Amino acid sequence: MPTENQQKGKGREFNPHSGLPSNSSNLLIQLTEDVHTDILKMFIRFDMYNQFKGSTNCYSMQSSPVYLKRSDIKTAFENKQDAISFMKNFQNEHELLEYHQSKTTTESRNAVKYLLHLKEIAVINRINSLAQIKDAGSGHPGGSLSETEILLVLYEIMRHKPADSDWMERDRFVMSKGHATPGLYAQLAMCGYFDHVSCSFGSEILSGFDLLRTFRKDDGYLPGHVKVGVAGIDASTGSLGTGLSIANAFAYVMKKEMPEATAFVLMGDGELQEGQITEACTFSSHYNLGNVIAIIDNNGVQNDFETHMTKNINPIGDKFRAAGWEVISGGMKWEERQTPFRNGHDIVFLINALVRAKEIGREKNVPVVIVADTDKGHGVSFMVEGKGEWHGKAPNDELYDKAMAELQESLRMVRELYAKI
Amino acid sequence: MQKYNTAKAATRDVGNEYVDLMAADENLYVVNADLSDSLKIRKAKNAYPGRTIEMGISEQDMISFSYGLALMGKKVIVNTFAQFMQRGWDQIYQSGRGKKLNIIYRATHAGIGVGQDGESAQAIGDLGAMRANAGIDYVLDPVDYNEAVELLRQLLQENRTAYMRTYRQPVSPLLPQNYEPKIGRGFLFPQNINSSIIIIASGSMLEQALKAQSLLESSGIKIKVAALSTIKPSPDAGEVKRLVENSNLVITAEDHLKYGGGLGDALAPALNKLGIRQKRIGMDSYGTTGTPEGLYKKYGMDAEGITRQVKEFLNK
Numbered sequence: 001m002p003t004e005n006q007q008k009g010k011g012r013e014f015n016p017h018s019g020l021p022s023n024s025s026n027l028l029i030q031l032t033e034d035v036h037t038d039i040l041k042m043f044i045r046f047d048m049y050n051q052f053k054g055s056t057n058c059y060s061m062q063s064s065p066v067y068l069k070r071s072d073i074k075t076a077f078e079n080k081q082d083a084i085s086f087m088k089n090f091q092n093e094h095e096l097l098e099y100h101q102s103k104t105t106t107e108s109r110n111a112v113k114y115l116l117h118l119k120e121i122a123v124i125n126r127i128n129s130l131a132q133i134k135d136a137g138s139g140h141p142g143g144s145l146s147e148t149e150i151l152l153v154l155y156e157i158m159r160h161k162p163a164d165s166d167w168m169e170r171d172r173f174v175m176s177k178g179h180a181t182p183g184l185y186a187q188l189a190m191c192g193y194f195d196h197v198s199c200s201f202g203s204e205i206l207s208g209f210d211l212l213r214t215f216r217k218d219d220g221y222l223p224g225h226v227k228v229g230v231a232g233i234d235a236s237t238g239s240l241g242t243g244l245s246i247a248n249a250f251a252y253v254m255k256k257e258m259p260e261a262t263a264f265v266l267m268g269d270g271e272l273q274e275g276q277i278t279e280a281c282t283f284s285s286h287y288n289l290g291n292v293i294a295i296i297d298n299n300g301v302q303n304d305f306e307t308h309m310t311k312n313i314n315p316i317g318d319k320f321r322a323a324g325w326e327v328i329s330g331g332m333k334w335e336e337r338q339t340p341f342r343n344g345h346d347i348v349f350l351i352n353a354l355v356r357a358k359e360i361g362r363e364k365n366v367p368v369v370i371v372a373d374t375d376k377g378h379g380v381s382f383m384v385e386g387k388g389e390w391h392g393k394a395p396n397d398e399l400y401d402k403a404m405a406e407l408q409e410s411l412r413m414v415r416e417l418y419a420k421i
Numbered sequence: 422m423q424k425y426n427t428a429k430a431a432t433r434d435v436g437n438e439y440v441d442l443m444a445a446d447e448n449l450y451v452v453n454a455d456l457s458d459s460l461k462i463r464k465a466k467n468a469y470p471g472r473t474i475e476m477g478i479s480e481q482d483m484i485s486f487s488y489g490l491a492l493m494g495k496k497v498i499v500n501t502f503a504q505f506m507q508r509g510w511d512q513i514y515q516s517g518r519g520k521k522l523n524i525i526y527r528a529t530h531a532g533i534g535v536g537q538d539g540e541s542a543q544a545i546g547d548l549g550a551m552r553a554n555a556g557i558d559y560v561l562d563p564v565d566y567n568e569a570v571e572l573l574r575q576l577l578q579e580n581r582t583a584y585m586r587t588y589r590q591p592v593s594p595l596l597p598q599n600y601e602p603k604i605g606r607g608f609l610f611p612q613n614i615n616s617s618i619i620i621i622a623s624g625s626m627l628e629q630a631l632k633a634q635s636l637l638e639s640s641g642i643k644i645k646v647a648a649l650s651t652i653k654p655s656p657d658a659g660e661v662k663r664l665v666e667n668s669n670l671v672i673t674a675e676d677h678l679k680y681g682g683g684l685g686d687a688l689a690p691a692l693n694k695l696g697i698r699q700k701r702i703g704m705d706s707y708g709t710t711g712t713p714e715g716l717y718k719k720y721g722m723d724a725e726g727i728t729r730q731v732k733e734f735l736n737k
Contacts, residue, residue, distance in 0.1 A: 174489075228492070228519030235492055236518035239511050242485040249489020256471065276512075279482035286477075 039420050040097045065131035065400075068124045069209045070190065075117040075418045080156070082107065083114035084351055093348045100421070109421060116418040118156070118347050121190060122148050123411045126379045128186035128212055130403055133394045136216035139224070141383060142390040143268060144183030146299035146344070146374035151187040153350040154264060154295070157358075162192040165231050169258050172234045172250040176243020177268040177297060178226035179392070185212060185222050185230075193232035197221065241274025243267060244294060248280055251289040262291045262358060270302030272313045278323075285324030290361035293354070294320075294369040297344065299376035300337055305388045308334065320369045326360050328353045329371035337373065344372030380406055425598045430566035432587035432624075433529040436461030438570050439498065442577065443469045449577065450490050452476055453500045454483050459589075460500045460529055484509035487524055488516035496523040496577055502535075503528035503544030503586055510550060513582075517556025521580045525573065526557070529587040532676030533720065534625045536589070539710035544586075548675070549682020551584035552653040559583035559604055560653035562623040562675070562684065565595045568602040568650060575604060584653075588625045588676075590713050595627055596648060605656055607649035607664050613638070618735070619645040619668045620727070623652065623684040626674040626702070629717065632724030637731060644731065652687045661691040672700045672731060676722065679703030700734045702727055 077083060086107045090096040093115060100108040125148050133139035158171040175184055188194060189209045198207045199221040201214050206221070214220030222230060225238025235246045247265035254261040267277065284292045296316055300307050308314055314334035317327040330343030343349040350372065357368040376390065377383025380403040383390040395403060439462055443449050451473045457463045466473040476483040480501055487497040499506075506528045513526065531544045551560045558581040563569035569587055576583045600608055607621070612634065622630040627648045634646050647664045649656065656664075665671055671692055677683035679701035692699045708716060717723035721730055 233519075235489065236515060236520075238518075239515050241481075242488075242512060242515060245482045245485030245512075246489035246492070248482075249486045250493060252474070252486075253490065253493040253495065276479075276481040276485065279477075279479035280485070283476065283479070283482060283486070 039417060040094070040101050043093070043097050043417060065134045067128050067131050067209050067212055070192075072124065073117070073120060074415050075113065075120045077113035077117050078110045080114060083111040084355065086111040087115075087348050087351050088355070090348050091352070092343070092346045096348050112421050113418070115347055116414055116421065118149075118152055119414045120411065120418070122152050122347075123379065123407055123414060125152060125183065125186040125190060127404065127407050127411070128189065128209070129182040130380070130395070130400065130407070132182040132185060132212050132215040132222075134400050135213055137394050138216060138392075139182050139394060140179045140392045141182070141380075141395070142301065142376040142388075142392075143177060143180035143297065143299065144186075145378045145380060145383065146376045147177070147180055147183045147266065147297045148378065149345045149347055149350055150266060150295055150297055150372050150374070151183060153347055153354060154266070155187055155191050157351065157354045158264065159261065160191075162232065163196060165193060165196075169261055171262045171264060172247070172254075174235045174237065174243040174247045174250070174263070174265040175226045175233075176237055176265050177240065177271055178237030178243070179224075180268070180297075181222065181224065181226055182215065184226065185215060188230075188232040191232065197231050240268070240271045241276040244277055244280035244284070247292055247294070248283050248287070248289060251284070251292040252287060254291055255289065259291075262293060262361075263289075264293050264295065266295045266297060268302070269296055269298040269300060269313060269316060270307050270310070272296070272316060272319075273311050281320065281323045281325070284367035288365045289367050290363075290365040292367040293357045293361060294325075294367065296369060296371045297374055298371050299344075299374040300334075301376040301387050301391065303388060303391045317369070317371050324366060326357075326364060326366050326368045327371065328357055328360075328368065330373055332373055342373040342375055342378075344374035345378055379410060425594070426566050426570075427594060429591045429593050431589055431591045432563055432566055432569040433459070433589055434461050434566060435527065435569045435573055435587060436500070437464060438573065439465035439473075440468045442574070443472060446496065446577070447472075448494065449496045449498070450474065450487075451498045451500065452483050452487050452490075454478055454480050454505070456501055459502070460527075462500060480505050480508040481512050484512035484516065484526075488512070488522070491516070491522035491524050492520070498525045498527050500527050500529070502542060503531035503547045504542050506584070507544070507547055507550055510554060513551075514554050514556040517554075517582060522582065523577065523580050524582045525576050526551070526582070526584045527573070527587065528584065530589045531586045532588065532625060533704065533708035533716045533722075534588055534590050534676050534713045536713040536716060537710055540707045543708045545676070545678050545704045545708065546681045547584075547586065548652050548677050548684070549686065552682050552687065554584075557582050557584050557653065559651070561585045561604065561650050562652055563587070563602070563650045564622070564624060564627040564648045565592055567594055568596055568648075571602045572604060572650070586624060590625060592625065592628050595631065602650070605651045605654070606660060607647050607651070607656065609647045609664050610645065613643040613645050615667065616643045616645045617667060617669045618642075618672070618731070619647060619665055619670070620672045620674055620702075620731070621647045621649050621664060621684070621688065622674040623648070623650055625676045626722065629722060629724050629727055630674050633727035633731065636724055636728045640728075642731070642735070649684065649688075652684055655687040655691065658691055658694070661688060662695065665692065665695065665697055668697060670698050670700065670734060672702060672734065674702040674722070674727065677703050679705065700730075702730055
């Protein structure tokens, strides 16, 4: 966790909102020279969503969707719990990387490997999210790409058993933004939830990652919006605003019957316009549900346009705080939002936030919300720049290839980075 | 079958039974949106505070919350006014997606019979709205306290969702003690069994229909009366046939929009198929402020109003 100095913004030269070194713009200018030797600079370059804008070289056009699987993961790490404990010393990825670069230790190497492992999976999940949408010809890319790291880290922290999805004592997750399914399905496939499912689809019997091909299809396994019956899904959603109420019920029962368990819910920022969330918000605090953790995928964009232009729901944290919640956020003021480098894509921030949220909730007996600032369409430059344009439609062949080229470049970059750790 | 209640009681008093039901089943939860006394659930609240959950004035939250409880393996009775339950219509619909659960939406103060609050609190489209909700398996409009209690008990035995409508105004027991209420079944009163005219009534209209039967009889017109509380699923053809046997005029009576998806509409296809003429008694549009008696009179839904309309139907 940050030291007092860091919290006050003293001592370190990091922008407290973006997590970037405060001289990052200079750094980026110098990138061309030493990018292949300085891992921190390489990392910054990797993280710039638009770094690969227009990048098409090296990759053949592939407008028929290709899915990546667990066997495509090239990175590995030694010990997850050690890595998570070590990450607690840092506010964000860049701090961890910088530490590792200057004082390489066994622990820091393990933590950075774990970080890059998750970064690689995040790119793979993005590729699989867009592949589903392209395959189906429809779906919600923007929100699926903004939630990628949140879901990835959540499933790292949650107590769950993909091989036994009905395990009664498990943590529950409610995907309140129930339209952003491609991102969730990609994550569930990665966790292995679909390995235990077999489903007939046309003349085939499908299982595991192959089920992603059935998204939104006639007689497919994966419905357009979140629905109970799909392995790993705890509650049906799709009509916005219902998830927190459901998570409250899970938490209410768990508090009595399985005190170890936590109820997580992911909501979009636009979704917070729904009045039911205000109703549910009060319930969580009134009943001291310290086992409810809400995460806001605060991508700042909703169906029509930017959230603050449509109906401004900011400041989000203050509203939850006023309703009796503890708030964890990157501290960025909504007026100062700028792309890229949102805390909602920062794995170190998210891991710490979730671990801390579980502790705070139980210590103080209050619900905790994590405001994760994200980019709608993160990882694909034109989707981020398109604002509301990429909320709910599939890219054409040309744009799909463009998106894949950018993501493939990310993948190559993270693997290259890993090789240098 | 529970103990037969002989005193006058409103169907909304089923809330008094929750304590016993909760004692018998530790998985049964009751949720409420700030209407404990109207719903008669204060006793349950005192006896089982952990399982009788106060949601505050938050119907949508209450319904999604109940869905969450049901997903955790609980049986849930959701309680509020009939008009306000409809604020969660979409939440009810969404809660039915993907898995069968035991959730009972128990609405009260239904119809214009609620009286003086006026039309803002008078649910006259709820039966239709809930019948049109794929998240609801059964829509029930019980006619007296004994039937309401018995149907509620049956609903808790099945992994299904139901909307049960209850009323504020007390009524004497109307169904005989030896009758066993069942979902999907109606009761044909034995009086004037050979008449070719029948009123089929649901909910609070049964009392008025039985009174109208006496009034008509004193002016020489004999009619039959049947109680039918199952609105969804529509009673099967056999049951409808049993109730309307030898009839050539069926009058459906409901404290609801008469063309609003309630009893009249639930029976219309079957009656049409049997080639039997149907007339309807009920509301055409908004109610207004007034006493229950005054409003039933105003809209022709009290015994006199029904009597008058039956005569008109016969003259046409």
